[in-house]
Amino acid sequence: MPTPTLLVLDAEPLPRLGRLTGHARIEHTDAEGLAARLPRADVLLVWDFTSRAVRDAWPGEGPRPRWVHTASAGVDHLMCPELAASDTVVTNARGIFDQPIAEYVAALVLAMAKDLPRTLQLQRERTWRHRESQKIAGSRAVVVGTGPIGRAIARTLEALDITTALVGRAPRPGVHGPEDLDRLLARADWVIAAAPLTEQTHGMFDARRFGVMQPSARFVNIGRGQLVVEDALAEALAKHWIAGAALDVFESEPLTPDSPLWQVPGLIVSPHMSGDIVGWRDELGAQFVELYELWAAGKPLENVVDKRRGYVPGH
Amino acid sequence: MPTPTLLVLDAEPLPRLGRLTGHARIEHTDAEGLAARLPRADVLLVWDFTSRAVRDAWPGEGPRPRWVHTASAGVDHLMCPELAASDTVVTNARGIFDQPIAEYVAALVLAMAKDLPRTLQLQRERTWRHRESQKIAGSRAVVVGTGPIGRAIARTLEALDITTALVGRAPRPGVHGPEDLDRLLARADWVIAAAPLTEQTHGMFDARRFGVMQPSARFVNIGRGQLVVEDALAEALAKHWIAGAALDVFESEPLTPDSPLWQVPGLIVSPHMSGDIVGWRDELGAQFVELYELWAAGKPLENVVDKRRGYVPGH
Numbered sequence: 001m002p003t004p005t006l007l008v009l010d011a012e013p014l015p016r017l018g019r020l021t022g023h024a025r026i027e028h029t030d031a032e033g034l035a036a037r038l039p040r041a042d043v044l045l046v047w048d049f050t051s052r053a054v055r056d057a058w059p060g061e062g063p064r065p066r067w068v069h070t071a072s073a074g075v076d077h078l079m080c081p082e083l084a085a086s087d088t089v090v091t092n093a094r095g096i097f098d099q100p101i102a103e104y105v106a107a108l109v110l111a112m113a114k115d116l117p118r119t120l121q122l123q124r125e126r127t128w129r130h131r132e133s134q135k136i137a138g139s140r141a142v143v144v145g146t147g148p149i150g151r152a153i154a155r156t157l158e159a160l161d162i163t164t165a166l167v168g169r170a171p172r173p174g175v176h177g178p179e180d181l182d183r184l185l186a187r188a189d190w191v192i193a194a195a196p197l198t199e200q201t202h203g204m205f206d207a208r209r210f211g212v213m214q215p216s217a218r219f220v221n222i223g224r225g226q227l228v229v230e231d232a233l234a235e236a237l238a239k240h241w242i243a244g245a246a247l248d249v250f251e252s253e254p255l256t257p258d259s260p261l262w263q264v265p266g267l268i269v270s271p272h273m274s275g276d277i278v279g280w281r282d283e284l285g286a287q288f289v290e291l292y293e294l295w296a297a298g299k300p301l302e303n304v305v306d307k308r309r310g311y312v313p314g315h
Numbered sequence: 316m317p318t319p320t321l322l323v324l325d326a327e328p329l330p331r332l333g334r335l336t337g338h339a340r341i342e343h344t345d346a347e348g349l350a351a352r353l354p355r356a357d358v359l360l361v362w363d364f365t366s367r368a369v370r371d372a373w374p375g376e377g378p379r380p381r382w383v384h385t386a387s388a389g390v391d392h393l394m395c396p397e398l399a400a401s402d403t404v405v406t407n408a409r410g411i412f413d414q415p416i417a418e419y420v421a422a423l424v425l426a427m428a429k430d431l432p433r434t435l436q437l438q439r440e441r442t443w444r445h446r447e448s449q450k451i452a453g454s455r456a457v458v459v460g461t462g463p464i465g466r467a468i469a470r471t472l473e474a475l476d477i478t479t480a481l482v483g484r485a486p487r488p489g490v491h492g493p494e495d496l497d498r499l500l501a502r503a504d505w506v507i508a509a510a511p512l513t514e515q516t517h518g519m520f521d522a523r524r525f526g527v528m529q530p531s532a533r534f535v536n537i538g539r540g541q542l543v544v545e546d547a548l549a550e551a552l553a554k555h556w557i558a559g560a561a562l563d564v565f566e567s568e569p570l571t572p573d574s575p576l577w578q579v580p581g582l583i584v585s586p587h588m589s590g591d592i593v594g595w596r597d598e599l600g601a602q603f604v605e606l607y608e609l610w611a612a613g614k615p616l617e618n619v620v621d622k623r624r625g626y627v628p629g630h
Binding site: 099100103104106107110111113114116117119120122123124126127128129130131132133134135136137156159160253254255256257258259262263268269270271272273276277278279280 | 414415418419421422425426428429431432434435437438439441442443444445446447448449450451452471474475568569570571572573574577578583584585586587588591592593594595
């Protein structure tokens with residue numbers, strides 16, 4: 001087999017590809033160069049997972065890579081009908097972000113329960129003001145999304161003695177189906193959105209769903225911004241339909257300085273960082289190298305995405 | 316037995332004592348009235364646990380209550396040589412604060428690991444700035460203090476996959492002695508002070524001990540302010556001997572607006588609230604009523620403090 005061409009869509013240097021020297025002809029491209037280079041590539045590594053360039057460039061003319069890997073858990077930014085219909089295999093970074101994101105969700109839940117944002121504000125004002133805070137042990141959470149990330153979140157919350165229900169696209173042992181969602185939302189202290197972005201999940205957290213939640217409930221989204229109708233969330237917070245929220249992902253990223261979301265009372269805004277621990281780029285690079293070695297040896301790939309569903313099925 | 320006189324040192328109304336109607340003659344006092352009323356009291360309930368009035372009033376003339384209960388875990392605010400030498404039994408609120416404080420420590424650890432204070436600051440500045448954060452799974456903690464609070468903290472950190480060592484006043488199974496402390500501090504990512512205030516623990520976190528810690532270490536104090544030499548901590552943070560700290564307790568409380576601690580970079584200041592969840596006053600009141608019923612029935616009390624040591628021994 002001639003040395004395959006590995007095309008890398010990147011916005012920044014990526015580590016660990018040195019191990020592929022001699023095993024791949026590595027070309028780099030930005031979004032503008034992608035369409036012209038796609039026909040020559042055997043493999044496409046989407047390192048810049050903030051880019052929507054693949055979705056734009058894929059439908060064009062010429063041959064297409066046989067394998068696309070994205071250094072992200074979600075594939076919504078690259079999937080298009082032409083790619084879904086093709087023979088190209090798509091893989092994702094399943095497994096890298098699970099534990100870090102679960103910890104991040106725990107950090108947000110605990111910060112809200114213990115009123116930490118207010119503590120930091122009072123510290124800036126040099127004001128000693130004792131308040132009562134909430135015990136999380138014995139509280140109830142609903143995690144929407146049953147992939148590795150959702151399950152890691154549920155494990156971590158359970159370890160903190162929070163009774164946690166998982167909701168997926170269909171009921172199965174240990175997982176509630178969508179028909180249970182509203183009933184679970186109505187009893188939850190914590191609602192965590194950790195689903196992939198699909199037709200079914202798009203906009204699922206809307207005014208009606210926030211209306212079902214308890215006034216004491218808090219909502220966290222570490223999945224995809226489009227799971228949430230942002231205006232409806234802002235209104236639910238303003239009207240005290242729910243007590244608080246934290247968003248790490250947004251309909252449009254990065255959030256621009258003029259976004260009203262920065263200043264919604266009771267809302268914590270963070271810049272899509274929940275899974276990105278020190279060393280994450282190394283882990284993503286090493287994971288791709290391992291997959292590449294499988295692929296080059298003709299072995300079955302892992303983390304293969306069901307392109308119609310938009311995620312890696314199983315469990 | 317004539318109806319005993321229960322003297323309550325309180326700064327605010329306290330709940331749940333209604334159940335003692337007919338079983339106790341309840342008198343209330345503030346700090347100024349305490350000395351005059353002490354000789355008539357059979358039982359003293361120290362509800363205002365911020366007050367040092369007991370320590371001041373106890374050495375005076377006349378009979379003294381046979382039992383003193385404090386609605387706090389620590390007894391340092393009321394203990395004096397005369398009380399320690401007397402036959403009076405002292406009990407504390409052991410058990411009420413354990414789980415809430417453990418959650419509070421987890422909240423601080425996770426907030427620091429995930430750089431949450433900086434996230435909130437950037438939100439105020441409407442600035443999207445992605446950063447890498449730390450994974451806590453696999454990190455190492457040292458908890459100084461092996462009472463119910465220290466052990467609850469250790470359990471909670473272990474549940475988050477943080478390898479946690481307990482340090483007490485003497486080595487025993489599962490607990491390190493003081494001779495191991497410096498070695499453990501030198502390897503710890505998280506150092507949690509949860510010891511009672513005693514002669515041995517007073518000022519134990521000083522410049523030398525902060526110097527032993529790793530530059531990446533973070534320090535949390537939810538025990539007593541006097542465990543820490545505050546100037547030494549401020550200097551350790553300024554010189555980057557350690558990476559961060561959070562204090563919920565202080566040498567002098569409340570912290571006054573002119574305290575330099577409010578503005579020490581890398582320091583989170585909170586107003587002695589770590590154990591105080593919604594409903595805590597009810598729990599403290601109910602706990603005292605249960606103890607009172609034991610005492611009135613002539614049964615042995617629980618939560619009896621070793622007055623020389625300054626805490627409830629055991630485990």
